Each structure stands twice: as C-alpha cells, then as structure tokens.
Amino acid sequence: xxxxxxxxxxxxxxxxxxxxxxxxxxxxxxxxxxxxxxxxxxxxxxxxxxxxxxxxxxxxxxxxxxxxxxxxxxxxxxxxxxxxxxxxxxxxxxxxxxxxxxxxxxxxxxxxx
Amino acid sequence: xxxxxxxxxxxxxxxxxxxxxxxxxxxxxxxxxxxxxxxxxxxxxxxxxxxxxxxxxxxxxxxxxxxxxxxxxxxxxxxxxxxxxxxxxxxxxxxxxxxxxxxxxxxxxxx
Numbered sequence: 001x002x003x004x005x006x007x008x009x010x011x012x013x014x015x016x017x018x019x020x021x022x023x024x025x026x027x028x029x030x031x032x033x034x035x036x037x038x039x040x041x042x043x044x045x046x047x048x049x050x051x052x053x054x055x056x057x058x059x060x061x062x063x064x065x066x067x068x069x070x071x072x073x074x075x076x077x078x079x080x081x082x083x084x085x086x087x088x089x090x091x092x093x094x095x096x097x098x099x100x101x102x103x104x105x106x107x108x109x110x111x112x113x
Numbered sequence: 114x115x116x117x118x119x120x121x122x123x124x125x126x127x128x129x130x131x132x133x134x135x136x137x138x139x140x141x142x143x144x145x146x147x148x149x150x151x152x153x154x155x156x157x158x159x160x161x162x163x164x165x166x167x168x169x170x171x172x173x174x175x176x177x178x179x180x181x182x183x184x185x186x187x188x189x190x191x192x193x194x195x196x197x198x199x200x201x202x203x204x205x206x207x208x209x210x211x212x213x214x215x216x217x218x219x220x221x222x223x224x
Contacts, residue, residue: 004155006155034212041217041218041220043117043119043203043205043215043217043218044203044215045215046212046213046215049211049212089155093211099144099163099168099169099213100146100169100171101146101158101205102158103148103156103157103158104155105154105155106155
C-alpha cells in the first residue's frame, strides 16, 4: 500500500505560468511534509516543508498548501522558469518514526520557454 | 558547511559479490538515513542511524545492513548482490530527524 502518492507522473507548463504539483497521503500519523527537487545523477534537493499545524508555507516562488482533512498537499511554483524542470518528490514523515521519510514516485515537471 | 558526501559515486559489481558504500553527513548532523531509488520508482527507505544506533528499518532483506560510527559517518553493506540491487543509493542526514539533506548518491550496477 503506497502511503504517499503523486498521481501525475509528468506535468508540462509554459514559462511564466503557474506549476501545481499534487500529492496525496493515506497515513494520518504523518505530521511533516516536504518537497524535494531532483536533477538526473544528483541527490534530491530540499525545497520547502510544512508542518501539520499549518496549512500554507511560502518561500519565494514556492508555496506548499496542506489540506489535512483531504490528506492532500500541493506545491505551487509561480512564475515557473525553465530551470525548474526536474523531478519533484513529495515526502512525509511522522514524529514516531523520526529519520524515515516516505516518498511519492515523483512528478517530472517540464517548463517550456 | 560542506554537504553530504557519498563514496564511491559509481560502482560496478557482479552477482554474488558484496559492496560497501560510505556516507559522510553534514557536520553536526547525527541522523543518517539510507534510501534506494530504482528506475521509475520513488525513494525506498532502507534504514536510519542516530548516534551509532539503528533507529528505523525499512522492508529490505537482511542482505542490506548498515552501521554508524562515532563521528556520524555511516556505511551501508549489501551482501550476495542480485541484479535487482542495481540502483541509486542515497544517503541523507538531518539535525533533528526532520528535514533531510541528501548526498549525490552512489550508482550501483550489478552485472
């Protein structure tokens, strides 16, 4: 049973527009959520996180929204830039299993100039 | 601060052999976690070490093992390699076991 799901394997957007990447989870124990960006042949790079006590966290062009009742989170990138093209992973963890994050399968974002 | 480093970056082994991968965490980080990423798959959690103790373990067979040293450096060992073990092995360190920072990974190919 996959506890973190990213149902869109790929997303293509035009430069300057908004990119919205979605993630669903099933484990109600998860209380900390993260987004990572990954380029080929590199390790994931931390982008932004959100604790379950919040419903929004913003950092520059990146905003993460958390809907706990729907067990859904999303990453908004505004405006999208060609350099944002990468694989984006959603991850979740709970404080009873510190150091273990459960990852989705990733969404490949392509931003077209 | 220097980031997480992993050695070697690339490795080729044959079935039945064993392999040891190394990870040096960010200075001051005491938690080190290991993940496996296979083509088309997300990251699968292997195990986590904190202060030289394995604190969490994923659903991998006993052929996968690890350890952590007093300086927080960690090693991961895979014995009796199988073709399916070919993957990118990622190490991540964290200060308080929340946000994890990843190394570049070791690409293991089993022939």
